[in-house]
Amino acid sequence: MSLVLKKSIDDATFRDKKVLIRVDFNVPVKNGKITNDFRIRSALPTIQKVLKEGGSCILMSHLGRPKGARMSDPRPEKGVRGYEEAASLRPVAARIAELLGQKVEFAPDCLDAAVYASKLKSGDVLLLENVRFYAEEGSKKEEERDAMAKVLASYADLYVSDAFGTAHRDSATMTGIPKVLGAGYAGYLMEKEINYFSRVLNNPPRPLVAIVGGAKVSDKIELLDNMLGRINYLVIGGAMAYTFQKAQGRKIGISMCEEDKLDLAKSLLKKAQERGVQVFLPVDHVCNKEFKAADSPLVTENVDVPDGYMALDIGPKTIHLYEEVIGRCKSAIWNGPMGVFEMPCYSKGTFAVAKAMGTGTQKSGLLSIIGGGDSASAAELSGEAKNMSHVSTGGGASLELLEGKTLPGVAILTDKDVKERGSSCKFAFGGGAPSREVCPRGSGHIFGGASIVTEIVKLVGALLMGIFIGRRMSTKLIR
Numbered sequence: 001m002s003l004v005l006k007k008s009i010d011d012a013t014f015r016d017k018k019v020l021i022r023v024d025f026n027v028p029v030k031n032g033k034i035t036n037d038f039r040i041r042s043a044l045p046t047i048q049k050v051l052k053e054g055g056s057c058i059l060m061s062h063l064g065r066p067k068g069a070r071m072s073d074p075r076p077e078k079g080v081r082g083y084e085e086a087a088s089l090r091p092v093a094a095r096i097a098e099l100l101g102q103k104v105e106f107a108p109d110c111l112d113a114a115v116y117a118s119k120l121k122s123g124d125v126l127l128l129e130n131v132r133f134y135a136e137e138g139s140k141k142e143e144e145r146d147a148m149a150k151v152l153a154s155y156a157d158l159y160v161s162d163a164f165g166t167a168h169r170d171s172a173t174m175t176g177i178p179k180v181l182g183a184g185y186a187g188y189l190m191e192k193e194i195n196y197f198s199r200v201l202n203n204p205p206r207p208l209v210a211i212v213g214g215a216k217v218s219d220k221i222e223l224l225d226n227m228l229g230r231i232n233y234l235v236i237g238g239a240m241a242y243t244f245q246k247a248q249g250r251k252i253g254i255s256m257c258e259e260d261k262l263d264l265a266k267s268l269l270k271k272a273q274e275r276g277v278q279v280f281l282p283v284d285h286v287c288n289k290e291f292k293a294a295d296s297p298l299v300t301e302n303v304d305v306p307d308g309y310m311a312l313d314i315g316p317k318t319i320h321l322y323e324e325v326i327g328r329c330k331s332a333i334w335n336g337p338m339g340v341f342e343m344p345c346y347s348k349g350t351f352a353v354a355k356a357m358g359t360g361t362q363k364s365g366l367l368s369i370i371g372g373g374d375s376a377s378a379a380e381l382s383g384e385a386k387n388m389s390h391v392s393t394g395g396g397a398s399l400e401l402l403e404g405k406t407l408p409g410v411a412i413l414t415d416k417d418v419k420e421r422g423s424s425c426k427f428a429f430g431g432g433a434p435s436r437e438v439c440p441r442g443s444g445h446i447f448g449g450a451s452i453v454t455e456i457v458k459l460v461g462a463l464l465m466g467i468f469i470g471r472r473m474s475t476k477l478i479r
Helices: 038-052 090-100 114-118 142-153 172-181 188-202 221-227 241-247 259-274 316-327 348-364 373-382 395-402 452-478
Strands: 018-022 056-060 105-107 125-128 158-161 208-212 233-236 278-280 285-288 310-314 331-335 367-370
Touching: 018 038, 018 172, 038 056, 038 090, 038 188, 090 105, 090 125, 105 114, 142 172, 158 172, 188 367, 188 395, 208 221, 208 316, 221 259, 221 395, 233 316, 241 259, 241 310, 259 278, 278 316, 310 316, 310 348, 316 348, 331 348, 331 373, 331 395, 348 367, 348 373, 367 373, 373 395
Parallel strands: 018 056, 018 158, 056 125, 105 125, 208 233, 208 331, 233 278, 331 367
Antiparallel strands: 285 310
16 A cells, blocks of 8 residues: 555645545643644645635544543533543644634534534634544444544545544544545645655665664564564664663663563564664663652663663763764664653753754755654654654554554545556555565565566566577578
8 A cells, every 4th residue: 555546635626625634633732722733733734725725624633532422422411522621622723723824613512513514615714622522433333433424524525634643543533534425635744744654664765774762672563573674773772672681681770671571572683683684772871770860860881780770861872872873874763762851861862863863864864754752752852853854743653654554544545546556666554564685775666576676687687688699690690
């Protein structure tokens, strides 16, 4: 499956059409104020495209994880079903209005918004209340998701998906509505996300390094297994590094370690060696006796963590090493912090990685991709987000792409009308990872199970053989 074979927003006509746009406005809100509007700003190009071409927008999103009511629940005397103030999108409506410079209507019940939708004129914008106020949005039962989707679909003529952050969800608003309407288009953000991930996973400038961090090896098993067939270098940080360290017989003090994953760590290291992937682990550490901030945390002299101490960040020698590895690469993808970056005393390693990637991008043309979640937050906090090639808006979705999985919210979108599909490149999220034998460094996309390089070699070989035979025949005739 490839997004280049999916219809995008540029393939649709919006004049006098009401367009349901699934966006991802799951933004942090504190005391009714949005503290980071990155996801809202990321959706603006798609919204503005529809408005510019004479359509009206009906925006749908979730926020947080409210409990959710059932569609069959009786309506309360006051308010709406499933309402939770902390998860309301009303503050988002105000922010969208500021960014667009126009009025934005707000429907307080996403399943009782027909009157609001009917009044929309070209250029108008309506935001529906949190779709997760109804449990049917994420129900495991398809018929329940479809019931909700039918109500929402009745408001509009077209459906556009710009919510990459929830593309891994099989939900009423991601897969149900396009099924009801019979078509679905990718918005600009969705298109941008998939295209960047497709490039780095399938045809990246090399060398390619994957920088993987976070707390648990168990959270990144599928990612590591899939990426080992694609990368040249693997840099590991965060608490998960100490499971690998212990698997190698190193002393890790009281650092976090998944004892039941030691054999798995050994297996992954062996697989990396077999595939020619060079793995880098911390060579020194920033430690403390407790999981809390410290004015002067201990910095180790070498790879071993002293007894009674836990490693909470990578040390200065490791920072220098990781900067050097990133500096030698032409592509880098980052998923997971190097330490407890929320505490300033343990943020240097994570911020140094962000700085190395940002600098490499701006000065050397590094293709740098941040895989959402904590890594995206760290890039923002470090001030380096603006210097990256791409900072993903989806933590879970990007993780599943890196694991080689298909995203339901992308698969459901309408295919382009392409006459010849047989030679289409097979992207990472469409059915398995290419092996290094099938997709060696610099070979490009996979075509029908064999690399294009192989096909060219065969063709050239056939031509040379023809020339050789022709010359032999000419020589015989002359004799």
